[in-house]
Amino acid sequence: MEVGTDATSPLQGGSSSKEKQRFKAFVLGGPGSGKGTQCAKIVETYGLTHLSAGDLLRNEISSNSENGSMILELIKVGKIVPSEVTVKLIQNAINSTNNHKFLIDGFPRTEENRLAYERIIGEDPNLVLFFDCPEEVMMDRILHRNEGRVDDNDETVKTRLKVFKELSLPVIHHYSEKGILHTINAVGTEDEIFKKVRAVFSAYEPMLR
Numbered sequence: 001m002e003v004g005t006d007a008t009s010p011l012q013g014g015s016s017s018k019e020k021q022r023f024k025a026f027v028l029g030g031p032g033s034g035k036g037t038q039c040a041k042i043v044e045t046y047g048l049t050h051l052s053a054g055d056l057l058r059n060e061i062s063s064n065s066e067n068g069s070m071i072l073e074l075i076k077v078g079k080i081v082p083s084e085v086t087v088k089l090i091q092n093a094i095n096s097t098n099n100h101k102f103l104i105d106g107f108p109r110t111e112e113n114r115l116a117y118e119r120i121i122g123e124d125p126n127l128v129l130f131f132d133c134p135e136e137v138m139m140d141r142i143l144h145r146n147e148g149r150v151d152d153n154d155e156t157v158k159t160r161l162k163v164f165k166e167l168s169l170p171v172i173h174h175y176s177e178k179g180i181l182h183t184i185n186a187v188g189t190e191d192e193i194f195k196k197v198r199a200v201f202s203a204y205e206p207m208l209r
């Protein structure tokens with residue numbers, strides 16, 4: 001049990017994330033590269049809170065929120081939701097947990113996303129994972145995903161792959177220049193890939209306690 005997690009605590013007056021240094025990892029990669037699958041394994045092993053930007057947006061659609069129909073129209077065609085909408089959802093999700101360590105999956109997807117995040121939330125991630133995957137493997141995985149997603153169809157996947165190359169690769173390049181990018185070859189079994197993920201996270205174990 002962590003101390004100071006209760007905002008009513010007079011001495012602490014805040015969340016545990018103020019006591020432990022916050023840890024954030026961004027998990028990037030094209031559609032179908034295996035981000036969600038590997039995030040589940042990271043959560044199981046290291047106890048981070050998983051925030052999938054796509055899931056947060058899909059929750060807005062299913063809860064019929066103010067922006068729900070606009071988000072649905074963009075997701076259906078594989079386009080990017082306005083940055084401020086996604087950043088606010090991530091910010092609310094971070095603020096609604098007492099955990100100090102987070103995996104942010106599928107965000108930032110554009111340089112504009114990244115700049116909005118830096119403006120509104122501000123802290124750079126400790127590390128960025130990039131699942132590097134050939135397009136034909138991503139396409140095949142998505143078309144067999146069977147989660148009933150409105151965007152897992154041939155036409156929308158083509159747009160998502162194009163958006164990834166044109167808008168998301170520059171973000172990945174930015175983190176490479178900053179020296180915090182860890183590129184992982186995403187071809188192989190889930191366990192083979194997770195072994196490589198663990199090798200990255202093991203260097204950060206003191207921060208993940």
Ligand SMILES: Nc1ncnc2c1ncn2[C@@H]1O[C@H](COP(=O)(O)OP(=O)(O)O)[C@@H](O)[C@H]1O
Nearest residue numbers: 031032033034035036037141144145188189190
């Ligand atoms: N290493 C892997 N080998 C084969 N299939 C995989 C692998 N990792 C994930 N998958 C499958 O591929 C699909 C896309 O994976 P997912 O984790 O949802 O990717 P992303 O979140 O990057 O879109 C899912 O059906 C998943 O079960």
Ligand SMILES: O=c1ccn([C@@H]2O[C@H](COP(=O)(O)OP(=O)(O)O)[C@@H](O)[C@H]2O)c(=O)[nH]1
Nearest residue numbers: 031032053054075078079080081086106107
């Ligand atoms: O920061 C984000 C994350 C997702 N999306 C939208 O949500 C869709 C699905 O994203 P998700 O990460 O769930 O897809 P994945 O890469 O896991 O297949 C994307 O194609 C975009 O339309 C977005 O606009 N901004």
Ligand SMILES: [Mg+2]
Nearest residue numbers: 035036054106
């Ligand atoms: Mg995903």
